[in-house]
Amino acid sequence: MTLVSGWGRFPVVDSDVLRPRSFDAVGEAVAAASGSVARGNGRAYGDAGIGARRTIAMTGFDRVRSFDPATGYIRLEAGMLLSDLIDTFGPRGFLPFVVPGTRFVSVGGAIAADVHGKNHHCEGGFGRYVGSILLRTGQGETIEASRAENADAFFATIGGMGLTGVILEATIRLRPVETGWIRERVISAVDLDAAMRALDAGDSATYSVAWIDCAAAGGNLGRSLIYLGEHAGADEVAGGAERFPVGKDPGLAMPIDLPSMTLNRYSIRAFNELYYRMGARRAGGSHVVSLFPYFFPLDSIGGWNRIYGKRGFLQHQCVIPEQSARDVLGEILARVSKRGDASFLAVLKKLGYGDGILSFPLPGYTLALDFPLRGDILNFLDEIDRLVVAAGGRLYLAKDARQSRATFEAGYPALQRFNAIRKSLDPAGNIRSKLSQRLFDEV
Amino acid sequence: MTPRKSVLVLGGSSDIGRTAARAFAKAGYDVALAGRDVAALKPDAADMRARYNVDVGVFKFDVLDTASFEGFAGGLPALPDVVISIVGLLGAQERAQSDLAHATTIMRSNYEGPSLILGLFAEKFLGRGNGTLVGVSSVAGDRGRASNYVYGSAKAGFSAFLSGLRARASRSGVHVVTVKPGFVRTKMTEGMKLIGPLTVEADVVGDAILKAVEKKTDVVYVSGKWRLVMLIIKTLPEAVFKKLRF
Numbered sequence: 216m217t218l219v220s221g222w223g224r225f226p227v228v229d230s231d232v233l234r235p236r237s238f239d240a241v242g243e244a245v246a247a248a249s250g251s252v253a254r255g256n257g258r259a260y261g262d263a264g265i266g267a268r269r270t271i272a273m274t275g276f277d278r279v280r281s282f283d284p285a286t287g288y289i290r291l292e293a294g295m296l297l298s299d300l301i302d303t304f305g306p307r308g309f310l311p312f313v314v315p316g317t318r319f320v321s322v323g324g325a326i327a328a329d330v331h332g333k334n335h336h337c338e339g340g341f342g343r344y345v346g347s348i349l350l351r352t353g354q355g356e357t358i359e360a361s362r363a364e365n366a367d368a369f370f371a372t373i374g375g376m377g378l379t380g381v382i383l384e385a386t387i388r389l390r391p392v393e394t395g396w397i398r399e400r401v402i403s404a405v406d407l408d409a410a411m412r413a414l415d416a417g418d419s420a421t422y423s424v425a426w427i428d429c430a431a432a433g434g435n436l437g438r439s440l441i442y443l444g445e446h447a448g449a450d451e452v453a454g455g456a457e458r459f460p461v462g463k464d465p466g467l468a469m470p471i472d473l474p475s476m477t478l479n480r481y482s483i484r485a486f487n488e489l490y491y492r493m494g495a496r497r498a499g500g501s502h503v504v505s506l507f508p509y510f511f512p513l514d515s516i517g518g519w520n521r522i523y524g525k526r527g528f529l530q531h532q533c534v535i536p537e538q539s540a541r542d543v544l545g546e547i548l549a550r551v552s553k554r555g556d557a558s559f560l561a562v563l564k565k566l567g568y569g570d571g572i573l574s575f576p577l578p579g580y581t582l583a584l585d586f587p588l589r590g591d592i593l594n595f596l597d598e599i600d601r602l603v604v605a606a607g608g609r610l611y612l613a614k615d616a617r618q619s620r621a622t623f624e625a626g627y628p629a630l631q632r633f634n635a636i637r638k639s640l641d642p643a644g645n646i647r648s649k650l651s652q653r654l655f656d657e658v
Numbered sequence: 659m660t661p662r663k664s665v666l667v668l669g670g671s672s673d674i675g676r677t678a679a680r681a682f683a684k685a686g687y688d689v690a691l692a693g694r695d696v697a698a699l700k701p702d703a704a705d706m707r708a709r710y711n712v713d714v715g716v717f718k719f720d721v722l723d724t725a726s727f728e729g730f731a732g733g734l735p736a737l738p739d740v741v742i743s744i745v746g747l748l749g750a751q752e753r754a755q756s757d758l759a760h761a762t763t764i765m766r767s768n769y770e771g772p773s774l775i776l777g778l779f780a781e782k783f784l785g786r787g788n789g790t791l792v793g794v795s796s797v798a799g800d801r802g803r804a805s806n807y808v809y810g811s812a813k814a815g816f817s818a819f820l821s822g823l824r825a826r827a828s829r830s831g832v833h834v835v836t837v838k839p840g841f842v843r844t845k846m847t848e849g850m851k852l853i854g855p856l857t858v859e860a861d862v863v864g865d866a867i868l869k870a871v872e873k874k875t876d877v878v879y880v881s882g883k884w885r886l887v888m889l890i891i892k893t894l895p896e897a898v899f900k901k902l903r904f
Contacts, residue, residue: 236845278705289708303684303709 219270222520223260224527225588225616228649230270238383242351244271245381245645252648253381255321256296259328260530261616262649263376271381273323280384284309287389288346293323293382298462300389301506306459309389310506312344316562318462318511323382328613329374329574331581333422333444333510335566342373342570349384353641357383371636374571376612378651379640395459396447397422397509399502403495407437407545411580414565417443422509428491429561429584430484432552437545439563440494447503460505463515472525480555523587531596532575532583532611534566539606540580547599551584554595561585572633575611583614593617612650623654630655662712664688664736668719668775669744671698673844674794677864678742683710685868690738692719692730721745721771722763731778740871741779742792743772746813748846754808761808768796768812773819780823780832788831790871793820794863797838797879800888804903824876835870836877839863840884856883 216229231248235241245251250267256274257264264270276294283289287309291300297311298318304310315330324330329342347361350372360369372379402417404410410425417423422444431438452458513519520528535543544563551561562583566576575581586592600622603610609626610618624630634655637646647656665682669675670691679689683706691699696718703714719730747767754761776791783789798806799813817836824834841847841857863880870878879885891899 234848278701279708280701280704282708307711 219265220527221257221259221261221264221616223529223588223614223616224520224523224525225529226262226649227527228262228265230266230649231268232270232272234272234275236275238276238351238357241271241273241381241383242355242357244269245351245353246355249643249645250647252377252646252651253293253323253327255294255324255327256319258317258320258324260614262653263328263613263615264324265649267647267649267652273381274321276383279303287391288386289389290384290386291322292384293321293326295322296320297322297325302462304389305392305395305462305506308391308393310392310395311341312338312388312390313341314510315341316511317514318507319514322385322387323377326373326382326385327375327377328611329569329571329576330613331564331566331569331576333424333442333564335564335576336418336423337421337567339567340374340569340574340576342574344388345373346386346388348372348382348386350380351383352380353645354643356640367636368640370570370572371633371640372571374569374574375633375637376573376650377648378637378646378655380646392446393449393458394447394452395506396452396456396503397444397506398447398451399504399509400443400500401494401498402441402443403491403498404437404439404441406435407439407548408541410437410439410441410563411541411544413439413441414563414580417441418565421445423565425563426490426494427548427561427563427582428487429548429551430480430487430555431491432549436552437548438491440491440498442509444509451503453503460507462507462511472521483556523585526588528588529586529592529596529616530583530614531586531599532581532614533599533603533608534575534577534579534581534611535603535606535608536577536579543602543606543608544580544582546602547582550595550599556587556589556592572629572636573612573627575609575613577609579608581611583611612654615650618654620654662686662688663740664690664738665740665742666690666692666734666738666779667742667744668692668721668772669746669794670702670716671695672744672846673860674839674842674863675742675744676702677861678744678867679714679864680706680709680861681864681868682740683712683714685872686710686712687740688713690715690717690734692717694718694720721775722766724771724774727775727778731775731782737779737782737786737789739788740790740792741776742794742867743776744794745772746794746796746846748806748809751806751808764808765812765815768809769815769819772816776820777823780827780834783832784827784830790833790835790874791820791823792835792837792867792871793817794837794839794867795820797840797884797888800838801891801899803891833871833874835867835875837863837867837870837880838878838884838888839866839880840887842880856881856887 220227248269251269252266254264273294276292280290313332325341331340420443425439425441427439569576604625665687667679671693699716706714749764795817796813798810799817820836841852866880
């Protein structure tokens with residue numbers, strides 16, 4: 216047994232980690248032990264990528280099968296990272312349609328979590344650009360699933376957290392781009408109302424996201440910087456610059472766990488104040504930035520999760536339906552601001568419909584907050600969850616390590632349909648993760 | 659338009675072979691992948707074609723079948739610009755101590771085969787007047803240690819062969835690179851206890867090989883730390899060294 220955890224480093228649990236070398240070996244690994252799940256690059260925050268008994272490491276499967284530049288369709292093995300995809304096909308004029316906040320996730324993981332990016336409000340999630348999936352089910356079948364063939368398995372696998380089987384390969388559509396640069400416009404918003412108005416006004420922008428200063432209180436509650444973005448054309452790239460910038464490996468790495476007291480209400484407030492002022496100075500005009508800092512600001516700090524110390528941290532990401540969003544988000548931010556230990560990663564963004572049966576997004580606003588794991592944080596988040604559930608919202612499974620079954624079941628009304636499909640693909644229940652044990656499986 | 663450069667990777671289905679081939683393909687080389695199991699090479703060939711738009715061929719090559727070497731080299735569509743030998747066999751030291759057949763296989767896989775095939779290409783390169791030969795040897799060949807001296811001695815022989823060949827070719831246009839990777843996380847080392855700070859991922863070795871070929875480096879320790887570690891190990895007096903069991 217090996218101790219395994221997700222990106223948040225909580226929980227840390229025992230699971231056998233296997234590194235199969237062939238698809239046949241993946242099948243054997245699934246069949247041989249009831250209770251396994253595939254793991255990509257381990258960037259799910261909680262327990263989604265950890266097998267109940269056995270964890271199947273997939274990053275060795277990183278081959279491209281075929282690529283058609285005429286259509287942008289690519290067939291690849293599911294362990295390939297988006298960073299690899301971007302580095303390899305970016306210079307040829309193709310990018311994934313959807314990228315999450317880190318490029319160090321696998322394609323299989325991106326499908327299983329139906330990850331969303333800064334363009335979800337207008338272009339949908341990662342699953343929308345998946346043409347088909349080669350899936351190894353829990354009962355040992357290898358099936359090709361698409362919108363036309365095995366459609367139930369297809370829509371259950373998108374956002375299905377790996378619980379329909381092991382995603383072996385996928386065909387996805389890439390976006391043709393002229394350059395690897397983004398034309399960015401920064402807007403500063405003095406409070407939550409202004410931030411939400413700015414996001415609404417940014418609906419026509421391809422990319423939009425708000426960073427919230429969650430240390431701000433009172434009249435400043437919810438003050439934000441809104442980042443709008445569009446792909447820059449070849450004529451917008453500064454003379455002498457490469458059409459496609461190079462994505463550097465994390466230069467600055469966090470070599471050690473910081474003492475958990477490093478982040479306290481004073482350091483966080485100071486950081487947020489500084490960040491807001493620096494950003495507000497850039498507000499107004501538009502400028503062209505490399506896609507890497509635009510999409511993946513934290514990727515430049517390797518192992519940034521260690522900032523939170525050895526005990527790890529929790530990310531709480533909820534989505535609140537549009538009609539009640541203003542009041543509920545205001546209440547959550549007020550409580551967080553009062554508490555004082557939410558961190559610099561507070562993000563607000565508009566979402567549209569998800570494509571998978573269990574996809575997280577629904578039309579409304581999503582708020583993501585980080586908390587160091589200490590004190591009464593679990594109780595505090597349970598209280599927040601009550602607000603989310605009452606508003607008809609839900610939590611993102613890829614970030615979750617602690618929500619209750621009641622919260623989960625209230626947030627995902629399509630769960631029964633998902634469970635029925637999962638059962639038909641895996642009657643014996645071979646595919647099980649720590650997350651499924653916590654939230655899905657019959658006890 | 660000048661024709662693209664080409665590389666032949668012997669041991670193409672190994673983890674290091676695969677990453678080395680990818681690094682060269684990324685740099686625009688056409689690639690010939692050679693290994694025992696041609697079927698296992700085909701997905702990697704397709705991968706490199708799709709990624710980098712280069713020509714990739716697959717060829718059968720068995721490092722223990724030395725009689726086939728002439729035919730293998732002659733059967734390639736063209737003489738490559740670069741030949742990289744990554745073949746090798748770690749084997750099991752304890753078994754090799756009493757199982758002569760196993761010891762022979764380790765010695766032949768790490769010394770005899772790689773030396774003969776690179777020697778064969780060396781003659782062709784010297785005749786042509788250019789080319790680069792890369793032998794992936796091992797830090798284990800720097801000094802025979804109790805825990806792996808059968809493998810280590812074969813790698814020592816291979817390192818000596820490369821060193822001599824490099825000296826002989828030094829006034830020609832042919833260059834010889836010796837690569838000593840140290841601990842690499844691969845199929846070969848799966849399950850071994852590797853020391854974290856001294857261990858690198860396979861793709862780091864692939865990139866290091868490409869860089870060494872382009873810069874005409876003679877001997878490459880992939881992680882600089884190994885140069886220091888091996889310097890210390892090499893300088894220890896035998897009276898002290900022989901008491902160590904590592």
